Amino acid sequence: MVPLSWYLGLSALLFTIGAVGVFIKRNAITIFLSIELMLNAVNLTFVSLSGFFGDVGGQLFVFIVMTVAAAEAAVGLAIIISIFRNRESLNVDEVDTLKL
Amino acid sequence: MGQEKVLFIVFAVIAIASALNILLQRNPLYSALSLIGTLLALSALYVTLRAEFIAAVQIVVYAGAIMVLFIFVIMLLNVPKDQPQVEKQKGLRYLAIPFAGLMIAEMFYVLRPIRLSTLPPVPSGNAEQAVGTTWSIGTSLFTDYLLPFEVTSVLILMAVVGAMVLARREGD
Numbered sequence: 124m125v126p127l128s129w130y131l132g133l134s135a136l137l138f139t140i141g142a143v144g145v146f147i148k149r150n151a152i153t154i155f156l157s158i159e160l161m162l163n164a165v166n167l168t169f170v171s172l173s174g175f176f177g178d179v180g181g182q183l184f185v186f187i188v189m190t191v192a193a194a195e196a197a198v199g200l201a202i203i204i205s206i207f208r209n210r211e212s213l214n215v216d217e218v219d220t221l222k223l
Numbered sequence: 224m225g226q227e228k229v230l231f232i233v234f235a236v237i238a239i240a241s242a243l244n245i246l247l248q249r250n251p252l253y254s255a256l257s258l259i260g261t262l263l264a265l266s267a268l269y270v271t272l273r274a275e276f277i278a279a280v281q282i283v284v285y286a287g288a289i290m291v292l293f294i295f296v297i298m299l300l301n302v303p304k305d306q307p308q309v310e311k312q313k314g315l316r317y318l319a320i321p322f323a324g325l326m327i328a329e330m331f332y333v334l335r336p337i338r339l340s341t342l343p344p345v346p347s348g349n350a351e352q353a354v355g356t357t358w359s360i361g362t363s364l365f366t367d368y369l370l371p372f373e374v375t376s377v378l379i380l381m382a383v384v385g386a387m388v389l390a391r392r393e394g395d
Contacts, residue, residue, distance in 0.1 A: 124341035125231045125271070128334040133235045133268075135330055137261070140242040152251040152297055156258050159289070160242055163265055166277075174272035174342055179354045179363050182277050183371075186360065189284055190375045194382035196289050200296045201389035207300050208392075 130171035138164035151203050151213040155196075162192050230271055238264035251302050255293050262286045272342070274355040 137160060144157030166185045173181025206218055241260030248254045262285050269278035345353070352358050364372055 124225065125227050126338060127340045127342075128338050129231060129235075130268070130272070131334055131337075132330070133238065136239060137242055139326075140239070140246065144246050147246065150251055150302065152293070152302060153245070153254050156245055156251070156254050156293065159258060160245065160261060163262065163285075166281075167265055167268065170269050170272050170274045170277055174274060174355070175340065177343060177354055179359050180368075182274050182355060182360060183363055183368050185274075185277050186280065186364070187371055187375060189280060190379065193284065193289055194378050196292050197382045197386040198389065200292060201386040204296065204300065204390045207302075213300070213302055 127171060127175050131168060134164045134167040134171070136164075137161075137167065149214050149216055151206065151215055151218075154215065155199055155203070159192065159196075162188060227271060231268065234264045234267045234271075237261075238268070252294065252297050255290060255297060258293075259286050259290050262290070272355075273345075273353070276355060276357045276360045 141157045141159075141161035141164060144160065145154050148154050148157065166188055169181040169185045169188070173179065173185075203213065207213055210218060212218075238261045241257045241264065244257040244260075245254045248257065262281060266278045266281040266286070269275075269281060350356075
């Protein structure tokens, strides 16, 4: 049988790859994809702990996380469309009007 | 090595390779397609964890609906390729390695007590009502977790309205 720590380790690794993507990528859409990757890494933790404890609560939480991810994708992509329309670019280094 | 470990390693390698490919590609469309590979591998891992409903929802909702939205926007905007990085603070690179080592050591320390715990055996009884089936998810969702479910519908409504307001052209 596969130990629980393997699943948690894989989840940590995927989360790290997603976090690195947020830091090193400069295209807004790729940063968004990395955030989705981090959400999925957390989902894997929820599902594995749900399976190992025999509790359905973790899987319900994954269900809610997926709904929030869908809402986040809809709003985030709308923001990206509106940024692209105003600036003709998705490079996050150029979208720094809020910076002092 | 057992059959389950082989399955886990195969799908874990697919998930990690696709995840790394997200970072390596400069074209966001290829990154999105790699993320779909990770999502499918994770869905297979959910099946090995006896979460069949979540595995199906992962493919239908995540790899289907959400990723189609991403690819639609990427194609709609005709996004330019990512330019090579210009490193601004080179010194931070050498600070990163000890911090990464610290985080890995912390992870091994946390995972040490649960190193050998494995998935509990399939409980005897009605297989249709085991944890992870549509029956168990649906029953809990509409009894104990009814309030979060209803709040989610409000969230989705707000997201729809927000997306329409944000993506609208000025002056419409």
